[in-house]
Amino acid sequence: MSGGLVFNETLYPGVEVNYGCDTILYQDRSEHQDLVLFENPVFGKVLMLDGITQVTTADEFIYHEMMAHVPILAHGAASEVLIVGGGDCGMAEEALKHPGIERLTQVEIDGAVVDFSKEHFAEFNAPVFEDERFDLVIADGARFVAETDRRFDVVMVDSTDPMGPGAVLFTQEFYRAVHRCLKPGGVLVTQNGVPFLQREELVGSIRHFSKIYKDAYAYVAAIPTYFGGHMALGWATDNADLRKVPVDELTRRFEAAGLDTRYYTPEVHAAAFALPRFILDAVKDGRSNAG
């Protein structure tokens, strides 16, 4: 590592993650947040917003594949999809691999993150900017879902953590507004942090989901950058069958979509809903506190 430069991530009290930095590629402050992009020998290009890791070129495929393909293939007939946040456009890239999607709307609060990612993350997001189905709105996602007349089959909340501009995306009002703009049988997925370190984040979202949706649950993926074990992805829908689609049907849909993946398989999809006990307990706590 040149110069011994290190970036610290201090998302969790009592734990600090240090990323060695070969080169700083970009550093600036947008209207909404601090942005830094640097090169790490293991993770490749690392993007931090307000000192918190958002995406790396080495492991982005895990998070993006699991957050996009699981709800879209579980739904089976999604044509209108909404991404809230997702400024690096890796989620949009995975979602747009589905030929059945007619329009993919992404509502991102910070246009600077999109512009910047278009320039620096072309290795995974270039197809998005040539796809006529991609509809980018620069706005607060909470405001968009509260006001839009449009209806969606799948909503993915690819947010920052619940602080700064992302805090509103973890509130009951927001989840209620998403419910209002889901079509019948639609599904919401959310990034809900690493339960080993951020248990209350998952409990809080499940508590809110339970007041609004018939099925409030979570599924998991292990993403090296999101340090601390499994990451929880929140799952909220009125159709409880959606998380029980059998592997052979998922396989049929996966093959029909012509997907090529590196983490997602239909078997991994089904298994991701088998929660380790302490994560299942967090989900149950959220449900029982729903009041």
Ligand code: SAM
């Ligand atoms: N995968 C990442 C993670 O879990 O750490 C998240 C990546 S993505 C870059 C998060 C995006 O959410 C950022 O680009 C940020 O600007 C956006 N964002 C935060 N609050 C928002 C809001 N209220 N409305 C829309 N987008 C928001």
